[in-house]
Amino acid sequence: DVKVTQSSRYLVKRTGEKVFLECVQDMDHENMFWYRQDPGLGLRLIYFSYDVKMKEKGDIPEGYSVSREKKERFSLILESASTNQTSMYLCASSWTGGRNQPQHFGDGTRLSIL
Amino acid sequence: ILNVEQSPQSLHVQEGDSTNFTCSFPSSNFYALHWYRWETAKSPEALFVMTLNGDEKKKGRISATLNTKEGYSYLYIKGSQPEDSATYLCASHPQDSGTYKYIFGTGTRLKVLA
Numbered sequence: 376d377v378k379v380t381q382s383s384r385y386l387v388k389r390t391g392e393k394v395f396l397e398c399v400q401d402m403d404h405e406n407m408f409w410y411r412q413d414p415g416l417g418l419r420l421i422y423f424s425y426d427v428k429m430k431e432k433g434d435i436p437e438g439y440s441v442s443r444e445k446k447e448r449f450s451l452i453l454e455s456a457s458t459n460q461t462s463m464y465l466c467a468s469s470w471t472g473g474r475n476q477p478q479h480f481g482d483g484t485r486l487s488i489l
Numbered sequence: 490i491l492n493v494e495q496s497p498q499s500l501h502v503q504e505g506d507s508t509n510f511t512c513s514f515p516s517s518n519f520y521a522l523h524w525y526r527w528e529t530a531k532s533p534e535a536l537f538v539m540t541l542n543g544d545e546k547k548k549g550r551i552s553a554t555l556n557t558k559e560g561y562s563y564l565y566i567k568g569s570q571p572e573d574s575a576t577y578l579c580a581s582h583p584q585d586s587g588t589y590k591y592i593f594g595t596g597t598r599l600k601v602l603a
Contacts, residue, residue, distance in 0.1 A: 379532065406589060417493065417593035418578070425589065433589075465533070477523055477535030478591070 378402070381466050381481035389489055394453040396484050398466030405471040407449035408478065409433075409441065411462040418465065424449055425471065456488045493581045495594035502569050503602050509565045510597040512579035516560030521582040523591065524553055524564055528575040536564075536577075569601040 382397035400407065406425050410418040410433075420433030422441040430441050438460060442450045449468075453460055463485050467478040494513045502508045514522060521540045527533040537546040542557040550567045566573055576598045580591040 408589065410593075415595060417595045418580075418591075419593075420590070423589040431589070475521070475538050475540065477525075477538050478533075479535070480525075480532040482530070482532045 379466055379468055379479050379481040381464075381484050383484050384482060385485050385487075387487045387489060388453075388456050390457060392453075392456045392488075394456045394486070394488075396451040396453075396464055396466075396486070398449045398451070398468075398481055399447050400449075400468040400479070401447065402468065402479070403446065404468035404479070405446075406469045407443065408467040408469075409439075409449065409451045410465045410467065411435070412465060412483075413462050421451065421464075458488050460486065461488045462486060493579060493592045493594040495577075495579060495597050497597060498595070499598040499600070501600045501602055504570060506569050506601075507565065507567045508569055508599070509563050510577065510599075512562045512564070512581075512594055514560050514562070514579070514581035514592070515583065516557060518584045519557045519560070519581070520584040522555060522562050523580045523582065524562070525578040525580070526575045527578055527596070533578060564597075566599075569599075571601045571603050574599055574601045 379400045388394050409421040424430045424443040440452045465483045466481040469478045470476045496511050524536040525533040537553045539555040544555040546553050552565045555562045576596040578596045580593045
């Protein structure tokens, strides 16, 4: 089974801090994704990566950056955390290979910015 | 329809009841539709990937149908059990989106009462 592991289930940080959310997958997937989920909204894509060192902005990239130095690891960085970044963050991965490929998700990180 | 819409937002059913809910998506530019089950404190789990008009998929007591011409998919659960309690998400994958653009609905939250 595919395993997508997010480094923390719960995280509390302060406004202005630099925050790192880590995600590791063990199935050699090319694609990795970071989403956030807020009440009343569907999952929204923050950033996507289709290969090592490659990244593309999703729908809501402002205030975030990402890093993919190794194929299995995709990091989300909040450069200067703000209270409106309090949310549930989900990492996902998938094969490249057409439209039949589902995404495999981690358990999520619930991030609170105080 | 420009977005992915799911209905109802939530529902409660008695154990043993059958139930169904709807995912509506833009019918133009259709490429694929994904269904996920998201249990509390767990990661979203892929249920089905559907690509062809008239597709029917089945996994145990859960099945799904797809109508790409009118832009909807139904998810059915036969003989609901308490372990079916979860949020059911659908995601549309438009044809011009590349490999990464999925539009998620807000989900249907199902509670099965014992």
